[in-house]
Amino acid sequence: MRRSLITATAAALLLVTPAFAYAAPEPYNQVTNGTFDAVTAPWVAYGGASGKLSAVGGQGCVDTGTGTINPWDSMLALPYLRIQNGVSYTLTFSARTTVPIPVTIVFQQNSGAYSTVFASTKTVPASMTTYTLTGTGKGEFADGQLGFQFGGQARTTFCLDDVSLVGGEPFPPYVPDTGPRVRVNQVGYLPDGPKAATVVTAATVPVPWRLTDAAGRVVRTGKTTPRGVDASSGQNVQTLDFSGFTKAGSGYTVTADGATSYPFPIGRDIYASLRRDSKTLFYTQRSGTPILDAVAPGYARAAGHVGVAPNRGDTAVPCLAPAAFADNWTCPAGYARDVTGGWYDAADHGKYVVNGGIAVAQLLSEFENGNRDPRLLDEIRWELDFLLTMQVPDGQPMAGMAYHKITDTSWTGLPLAPAADAKPRALHRPSTAATLNLAAAAAQGARVFKKTDPEYAARLLAAATTAYTAARANPAVYAPAADTAGGGAYADSDVTDEFYWAAAELFITTRNAAYRPAPTAGAFDPDGFYWGSVAALGRLDLATQNHDPFAALSVIAAAEKLIALQRKQPYGQPYAPATNRWAWGSNGNILNNVVVLATAARLTGLDRYRDAALTGVDVIFGRNALNISYVTGYGTVYSQNQQSRMYAHQLDATLPHPPAGTIAGGPNSGLNDPLSALRLAGCAPQFCYMDDINSYATNELTINWNSALSWVSSFLTH
Known part of the structure; x- marks a missing residue:
């Protein structure tokens, strides 16, 4: 009896257990924050609602804004969802409004043909109401977007809660293709320059390496140096050095630990084309003029923002509504200004004085440091002319100051040619930072153009002195951080560096002691200078153009700190x-840290600074954790899907990739866009990058990054 009981129990367990072991998995819910308990990410408010989303009482609430026409002109969206062919999806959500309006709910591909899973319009009342929508995927897409569209309706507050989108499977883990484990500068090495490579390996003791030429002959051998785990990549790495090999040629490779690098050349002219190509972007980013195929083959387009329909144009741009600002600045009723020209800053169609200032200043410095190509002056003048139009004229509030930016009043989508941009445009309130950018760039431009066009130089200098005086009278007018509708805020509440830069440029140009800036410390940040930290621009010019001993010594001291930092990095970056x-x-x-190293090399003539600068660019051209050159057209594997509305080949095969010589923004630990936040979460710093047009936080292009590349390209060819 006992035996029979055990047998019966075992049989019962065999029958019952599979019900637990093989239970169906929970349906996959693509919504990662449907309850808004504390944060709003990864939800994004677009268009008229941009910048107006917040988590309120466990709900995601957004001001829908005004002045829009189409439903999609103002919306709350959850981007970068997966759509799978033939898969059924069920959306459930609760919503309310303060003023009941029709809301269009759509789940669709966010590019191309906009393949739609479902779309429905519901009039959302003031009380929280629950809805359910269903649909089926028609194709495979990685850029699905769930959107709640309320453009063209009465202004209201739209609140959302308890959102789920069930169906399909999650994305497979994102694993970048990093190629061979030996990382080199794919563009190559100068014969008399440093030559190093980095090997990703599990080995902890030195391993043999060999340098092989294009014919397969081994021309140099050695052993690697273990470097341990690199903090910037999380990889165990070793380095090797073949600087002693100086023979020019192409098709060289380095082999170590069973891996062989991408091929590379050794030659004196390897960067010759970069000096030209790094400037192409400035021409193709020009606003207010047709881009000619004869000048930039493959990039011809109609003039943008010249008032030809559907453009509103930049010929008569009004001010943004005063209500957008917290202070009492107002723009007179009916006032409009012609701000045609200049460069589009980045992926959008905005033009920003603080980004234009540093970009044109670096091109001016490139000219002053030896690149006297008259075509460079033509490009510089295109932007300087625009900066002059951004100065507030006499008789207007804050006369002499500079408007911070001119942008669309709400964000546009990708792709979009400038001539097809139908959004209204607006001038944004003047800022002290923009005014000092104008003062600095115009003062530098005045001395550069003095010989070739003294009348123009005098006009620039007059604008510069007027701007500096206006900035001193308005020393704390900051761009609002919340002013993000249609363009970046470029907010900066510390303008001591801008005052230093502007004073330095005015002093160098006029020799007027009243402008001489005090010799203060802190001009150089080892994390690199950029549009929001520009004292280094003034210090570099004081050292090179004014031959100021204090400035020169501070450049050299900054370079020494960068060298010490660089030597600790297995990938050789001075950062x-x-x-x-x-x-x-x-x-x-x-690149801006490379500028500091290169300037120290020019000031001293010492190889230690030149070699550090040359090693510093290796990481840009492929000697990095991802084994990618960040400059389009340079190297074996390179970035080519930088975010741009014009060079959007990834979204529309009829459009080009960015021009050769365009640099991507690069790894960004902040992961400030929805795509990188979703796919790169937890990344080591060097892996926080995607060559994807939608990853604007890691893969945008901008004029001020290309200006740094342009400056460095001239150094590399001298």
Whole structure:
């Protein structure tokens, strides 16, 4: 009896157990924050609602804004969802409004043909109401977007809660293709310059390496140096050095630990084309003029923002509504200004004085430091002319100051040619930072153009002195951080560096002691200078153009600190933030640190600074954790899907990639866009990058990053 009981129990268990072991998995819910308990990410408010989303009482609430026409002109969205062919999706959510309006709910591909899973319009009442929508995927897409669209309706507050979107499977883990484990500068090495490579390996003791030429002959051998785990990549790495090999040629490779690098050349002219190509972007980013195929083959387009429909144009731009600002600045009724021309700043169609200022200043410095190509002056003048139009004229509030920016009043989508942009445009309130950018860039321009066009130089200098005087009278007018509708805020509440830069440029140009800036410390940040930290621009010019001993010594001291920092980095970059968090535009910061090293080399003639600068660019051209060159068209594997509305080949095969010589922003630990936040969460700093047009936080292009590349390209060819 006992035996029979055990047998019966075992049989019962066999029958019951599978019900638990093979239970169906929970349906996959793509919504990662449907309850808004504390934060709003990864939800994004677009268009008229941009910047107006917040978590309130466990709900996501957004001001829908005014002045929109189409439903999609103002919306709350959850981007970068997965759509799978033939899969059924069920959306459940609760919503309310303060003023009941029709809301269009749509789940669709966010590019191309906008393949739609479902779309429905519901009039959302004032009380929280629950809805359910269903649909089926028609194709495979990685850029699905759930949107709640309320453009063209009465202004209201739309609140959302308890959102779920069930169906399909999660994305597979994102694993970048990093190629061979031996990382080199894919563009190559100068014969008399340093030559180093980094090997990703599990080995902890030195391993043999060999340098092989294009014919397969081994031309140099050695052993690697173990470097341990690199903090910026999380990889165990070793380095090797073949600087002693100087023979020019192409098709060289380095082999170590069973891996062989991408091929590379050794030659004196390897950067010759970069000096030209790094400036192409400025031409193709021009606003207010047709881009000619004869000048930039493959990039011809109609003039943008010249008032030809559907453009509103930049010929008569009004001010943004005064209600957008917290202070009492107002723009007279009916006032409008012609601000045609200049460069589009980045991926959008905005034009920003603080980004234009540093960009044109670096091109001016490139000219002053030896690149006397008259075509460079033509490009510089295109932007300087625009900056002059941004100065507030006499008789207007804050006369002499500079408007901070001119942008669309709400964000546009990708792709979009400038001539097809139908959004209204607006001037944004003047700022002290923009005014000092104008003063500095115009003062530098005045001395550069003095010989070739003295009348123009005098006009620039007059604008510069007027701007500096206006800034001193209005020393704390800051761009609002919340002013993000249609363009970046470029907020900066510390303008001591801008005052220093402007004073330095005015002093160098006029020799007027009243402008001489005090010799203060702190001009150089080892994390690199950028549009929001510009004292280094003044210090570099005081050292090179004014031959100021204090300035020269401070450049050399900054270079020494960068060399000490660089030697600790197995990938050789002169950049290692103490927090181990890489900045938005880290490639620009790295290049600007190279500018400091290169300037020290010019001031002293010492190879230690030249070699450090040359090693510093290796990380840009492929000697990095991802084994990618961040400059389009340079290297074996390179960035080519930088975010841009014009060069959007990834979204529309009829459009081009960015021009050769365009640099991507680079790794950004902040992961400030929804795509990188979703796919790169937890990344080591060097892995916080995607060559994807939608990853604007890591893969945007901007004029001020290319200006740094342009400056460095001239150094590399001398």
